[in-house]
Amino acid sequence: MTMANFSTLDRRAAVKSLLRDRKDLLVVTGLGSPTYDVFAAGEHPGNFYLWGAMGGAAMVGLGLALAQPKRPVLVLTGDGEQLMGLGNLLTVAVSKPTNLTIAVLDNGHFGETGMQLSHSGYGAKLEQIAEGAGFKSVHKISDLAGIDAYRPRLQDLTRGPHFVKINIAPGNPPRALPPRDGSYVKNRFRQNLDLPVN
Amino acid sequence: MNIPSLEKRLTGQRDWPLDIFNTLKRFDVSQVSYVPDAGHSRLIKLAHADNDIRTTVLTTEEEGVALCAGAWLGGNRSVLLMQSSGVGNCVNMFSLLKSCRIPFLTLVTMRGEWSEFNPWQIPMGKATPAAFEIMGITVMRINSPEEAAETVESAATLAFDGDQQVAILISQRMLGKKEWVK
Numbered sequence: 314m315t316m317a318n319f320s321t322l323d324r325r326a327a328v329k330s331l332l333r334d335r336k337d338l339l340v341v342t343g344l345g346s347p348t349y350d351v352f353a354a355g356e357h358p359g360n361f362y363l364w365g366a367m368g369g370a371a372m373v374g375l376g377l378a379l380a381q382p383k384r385p386v387l388v389l390t391g392d393g394e395q396l397m398g399l400g401n402l403l404t405v406a407v408s409k410p411t412n413l414t415i416a417v418l419d420n421g422h423f424g425e426t427g428m429q430l431s432h433s434g435y436g437a438k439l440e441q442i443a444e445g446a447g448f449k450s451v452h453k454i455s456d457l458a459g460i461d462a463y464r465p466r467l468q469d470l471t472r473g474p475h476f477v478k479i480n481i482a483p484g485n486p487p488r489a490l491p492p493r494d495g496s497y498v499k500n501r502f503r504q505n506l507d508l509p510v511n
Numbered sequence: 512m513n514i515p516s517l518e519k520r521l522t523g524q525r526d527w528p529l530d531i532f533n534t535l536k537r538f539d540v541s542q543v544s545y546v547p548d549a550g551h552s553r554l555i556k557l558a559h560a561d562n563d564i565r566t567t568v569l570t571t572e573e574e575g576v577a578l579c580a581g582a583w584l585g586g587n588r589s590v591l592l593m594q595s596s597g598v599g600n601c602v603n604m605f606s607l608l609k610s611c612r613i614p615f616l617t618l619v620t621m622r623g624e625w626s627e628f629n630p631w632q633i634p635m636g637k638a639t640p641a642a643f644e645i646m647g648i649t650v651m652r653i654n655s656p657e658e659a660a661e662t663v664e665s666a667a668t669l670a671f672d673g674d675q676q677v678a679i680l681i682s683q684r685m686l687g688k689k690e691w692v693k
Contacts, residue, residue, distance in 0.1 A: 341581070361584055366607040369577030373607075376581025376589060379542060379565045400570030408567050495611030499584060508586045511614070511674050 319421055319434075320455045320480035327479055328389065329354040330460045331416070331467070336385075338467055339377060339502075343370035343390025345425040346485065347418055351389055353489035358505035362491045362498055368398030371415050375405050378413035378474075381506065385412050385468050392419040392433045399442060405474050406447030414467055414475040415443070420483040428483065443476035455480040525656035527685075528553035531618065534660050535590055538667040540616075541565065542582045542589035544575040550620030550686040551592045572597035573604040580613045588671050591617040595624075595639040595680070596632060605646040608676045615648070615676040616666055625683035639680065648676040655685060 328350040332340070339359045342348040348362045361377075363370055374388035395401070395417045405415065421434030433439055444451050454463055454477060466475060492498055500510045532554055535543075543558040544567040545551060558566040565587075569575050575591035582589035598619060608615045622629075623636020635642075640650045649669065653662045659681075666677040 339585075363607075365610065366577060366580075366604055369573065369580075369604055369607060372574045372577035373581035373584070375567070376542065376578040376583070376587070377585040378581075379567075380582050380585025380587035398574070401574060403570050404567060404574055408565075495607075499611045499613065502584055503586070506586060511672070 320482055322456055322479070322481045323486075324350055324418055324420070324481040325353055325486050326457065327418070327454075327460055327481055330457055331389075331464060331479075333464065335359075336468060339381065339384050339386045339506075341370055341374045341377065341386070341388045343367075343388070343394035345391055345394065347389050347391050347394070348491060349486075349489045350418070352491035353486075356491065358501045360491070360498075361502050364493050364495070367394055368401070370394055371398060371401035371405055374413055374415065375401075375408060375410055378410035379408070382410075382412055383470065384506075385470055386410075386414070387467055388413070388415045390415070390417055391424070392417055392421065392431050392439060393423045393425075395439060396432050396437075402443050402446040402448070402476070406443075409474060411473045412470045413473050414469075414477065416477045416479060418479050418481050420481045422483050424483070424485050428485075440476065440478045443478075448474060448476040450475040452477045453480070454478070525659075526553075527653075527656035527659035528557065530656075530660040531663050532557040534663040534667065536561075538588060538664075538671060540588045540590050540667075542567070542578070542587050543592065544569050544578050544589065545592035546570075546572050546575070546594070546597050548592070548594035548620045550594065550681060551618070554592060554618075572600045575617075576601050576604040576615070577607060579615050580607050580611065583613050588614070589616075591615075592620075593617065594620045595622050595636045598639045598642045598678075599635055602642060602646060605648060605676070609647055612674055613676075614670045614674055616670040617678045618663075618681060619678055620681045620686055621683040623683070627683065636683075643678045646676075648678050650678050650680060652680045652682065653685065654682045 378386040623632040
């Protein structure tokens with residue numbers, strides 16, 4: 314079996330840096346570590362944390378981006394979550410939401426379930442799959458300088474959708490657990506957008 | 512697929528897809544997503560032709576469930592169109608709607624129940640109501656073209672005002688038998 318070379322980039326440092334000075338950015342997180350990473354970077358009512366719905370993060374982001382074309386939207390998820398919903402990448406590429414970025418934290422493993430190698434750990438290239446799906450803006454990052462250079466693109470409203478793969482080191486940092494009550498997080502998210510709570 | 516023959520079959524009866532479309536418009540539905548079905552073809556065309564509706568083609572039905580959730584988070588009302596064969600694909604994703612109590616409306620064209628000649632359509636067709644119900648989703652049905660507008664109105668109220676998840680099954684009897692030989 315062929316394994317990809319794994320990065321040494323710390324996921325918490327990468328996410329904290331990516332979300333620095335986020336302004337109007339709305340963030341949807343894929344279940345597992347990306348949810349913890351985003352919460353650890355700083356609680357925010359513009360965060361929507363998924364604790365399940367594996368394979369659905371990018372589609373939640375798409376529905377949100379279409380509904381809120383004047384706000385930049387970031388989906389931050391992991392390789393395992395994105396691999397379960399690869400069709401999402403085709404659907405997003407066809408829909409062309411110009412204000413959406415899909416960022417995949419790729420450590421090549423299923424970190425929540427015992428660090429089994431994922432398909433990207435076995436060598437699959439998510440950025441090539443995104444390109445093949447039709448994304449015109451595809452990037453790969455493997456250090457903090459790359460995060461710094463990429464950050465302004467998260468504010469873009471007109472040239473998306475963007476896809477970025479962030480190679481991170483395997484390993485589970487201490488858990489940082491955001492609220493698990495989906496109704497609460499939903500209502501908070503909508504209130505933050507001045508939408509009525511039903 | 513033999514869409515022309517189905518569309519021909521629909522002429523002469525009430526234009527129920529238009530009734531559904533107009534009702535969805537009245538309820539301010541601004542996003543539609545779908546995995547195609549011949550029975551939904553007119554509604555899909557109407558949605559694509561409307562500049563105030565964002566219409567999204569999906570690779571699999573569960574994508575539409577997550578899309579509806581995102582639309583609601585952003586203040587849009589969204590409807591998912593699919594055929595009964597796709598309902599099982601959605602079951603785990605329905606957790607998202609239940610966990611977050613997100614309004615949800617789907618219109619499902621039925622296969623496998625009335626004059627079905629393809630045995631492969633029958634298991635999921637038979638299981639469709641139960642597949643929704645095990646996840647706590649309310650199931651309603653349109654049996655005749657005349658019921659379409661009223662049923663969609665009732666379901667949209669229940670979903671978007673009553674914070675419920677609702678599936679409307681459109682009977683295969685009403686869609687007409689799929690004809691494979693001209």
